[in-house]
Amino acid sequence: MYGWVILLIIMGQVGSSFAQEIKENITSSMDVMVFTRTINFYDTTGTVNPDNRIAQLQNDSGGLYFRPDIRYQSRGLSIWFKPRLNIDVNLDAFSSNEHMNNPVSTEKYEHEFSTQELKAKFQLGGEAYVLAGRYIKELGPSIIYNPSNPFVIETGQLNPKLEIRPMDFVELNVTINQEWEATLIANVGRADNAIYREPFFKFYRTYGFMLEYYGVYDSYSLLVSTNRKQQHHLALFGQRNISDSFLVWSDIVLDRGINRYYAQKIPGIDDALSQYDVINGPENYRSFPTALVGSSYTFEVGPTVTLEYFYTGRGFDDDEAKTLFDAIDFSSQKNAGTDKLLSNRNLARAINIGQPYLRKNYLFTQFGENDLYGILNYTLRYIHSFDDNSGQYSGILEWHASDSLEVFLVGIYNEGARRSDFGRLIDYQMMFGLIKRI
Template identity: 30%
Template sequence: MLPFLSVKAVEMESQVRQVSYLLWRQPELSSQNPDNDFLELYRYQARVELRPDIKFIGTHYQLMLKPRLSYDYWWHKVGAAEESGDSQGDIYLNEGMIQFEITPDAFIVYGRENLQWGPSYLRTPSNPFFRDNGQDNPKKEIEGKDFFKVIYLPNDWFTMSIIGLLEPGGMKSETAPIETDFRRQNALKLDLLGVNYNASLILSRQDGGNEFVGGHAQGTATDAVLIYFDAAVYRGHTALYPRLDSSHPLGGDFVRQYDNNTKQYFIGVTGISYTLENSATLSLEYLYNGIGYNDSEAEAYYFLRQNAADNIHSEFSDLARANLGASLDPGLKLLRRHYLFFQYALNEMGEKLSYTLRWTINMDDHSDMFTLITEYAYNDYLEFFVIGDVNQGSSNSEFTSLLRNDLMLGFEYTF
């Protein structure tokens, strides 16, 4: 009889958090969202969310469920869009998986998961499954995807994981209404854990032939200095690139130019963190995104985006909206090639108050984003938070294409 089929006592662990917030946004009526006719963003949003986390622990298995119940109310559209309120309630499973112990050092896992790794803050190039690592806003959850995993842990310093991405999972985002084609993907992940370092190697292949080799590592140079990197090399990828065509009514469209291509592309982050005497941490990162648009591709991108914006109500409206959907989400971790990132993080008042200041700079189009994350733990159950972004740059730049500013005020209560 297989060990995970034996029936013994089951332990249950649970926690329920209620997250509520008000969100104010200042949309930028750029060519990406002309007069707010494409995305129809609201200036204000109120959200109440119930986040139960439930775990059942058996002798040879674990079942984890993270169902979510949410209610949103939006009001005050800007631009040409009709100024009216709207609301929506949702019940969904953000994460949920079951793990079976085959032997004491081997497990199989199936289910929906937000699978993250790596030491970098800005992006995680070595993760082929998620473009967002959730660092921008700790109060917004990333939607899980459906995975099958086989995990082998022969000792304390080595882990091998075979990972299969089966389904995209999740729901459509308010700012990404255009669906993209999903492709299954498999990966092999090897992890090493040392005394003052850790490192991982990731090999991945996507249906259609695109391949990926990635890795990340970090090590302590001194008690106060941490050095790390996170990088990947792609051979072919599914990102969309602008294609100029004089015979096209809008001057061109967006295509998967390098899909199943043998050319190799590098994306990597190198970073350093320094801990001050007051326990604050200063971090600096540089990211090179070889998959991002160069100057000529960016010029074509904004040319096609402007033509689409000019024709959103013309006889070519469907083509215009298709191009705007592609320009909104071309499938890149970041749009351009060179980025700098600075962060200052500090816990004060016996770790009751924490705040993080971030500054992200696009070195190609000279746009930047300032982020403030403040959290105050009133007691063991109640926490207040303030999270805000200020984006600077022209309307034809990455960080100001959708929003100029946004501010989130809220609280989290743990039952």
């Protein structure tokens, strides 16, 4: 009898000290974001989103997003957990404005629970660790485009207020010495990424090896990866400090086998009956070189100007782009019968072609400053496509109204013809919101 009591007391104490240790090593914070967003998009016949039936965008929407950040760190184990609760409000559904672009949903509210990050790091001595879980794997020095990253398609920083979807990874990192690090990376799951669901790409596990060198003035990384679909990837990227204010970087990639949708014509009995198919086909099993060079200069008075140029072999040349836009024209007019399914699939793939930019040659400029007067961050950006003379202006303004309250404004304006990269879907969008840091 006494034995059981003593055992229970010991168990209670062990449990209590365990709980105490857990409590002492957990830290948490939460951002609550509330916002409203206006999007003006093209939805006439002949566009990639006819009658808004493909992208199903909302002219006016709002949201209340809860973003907790919980972390546990003790000895060699660290765990991060970032659950998400997003409540979206379809303001179009409240409106009877006939000028609205074809509202597709009458649902006023939608909510979603998701896991933005759940990962654990096990330290194996001081020089190595294993990292596993669901998170976003980011690589590369560029602000706008990271061709060296074989794992994540959507790496752009267009709107930093909206999170991109994570994937599932396992990594083993070893620090060889002060200069060299090696990492084995396995992308083992697609998580909730829509781009790896029907009608888009099939997901294949990708395995990579990265070797990094850190010099006194520079750093370089070499990454190779492959998957079961025989997609091979070789990337070399690095950065170098030229002076106290001038920084340069580059990102050079050779892909053999890629995921990308392109259009092709299916011959019919006569030309009028020809159909188009937007596919991830054999055209993608050749070599695609990509090169990006960038530099930034910081003025003595504070702002930093950034310039990047990139050429991507994955982008479409004039003929390929013409075929794609012909396919969009054709498919946008087929909204009935057996053609409808194929047309809708083609248009969806024409929106999400599997790479952030459609064409080959781009110039990106950015001008911005952080912490102006201790309260203001601003960033102004412009990206230009040389191949179709379209471009995109964007700006991000963040004002710290108080120590825990941020007011932000994100604006994007696209210019270009309807048959161009930036002119094909969205005219402009504005997002205004508040972030309360708890």
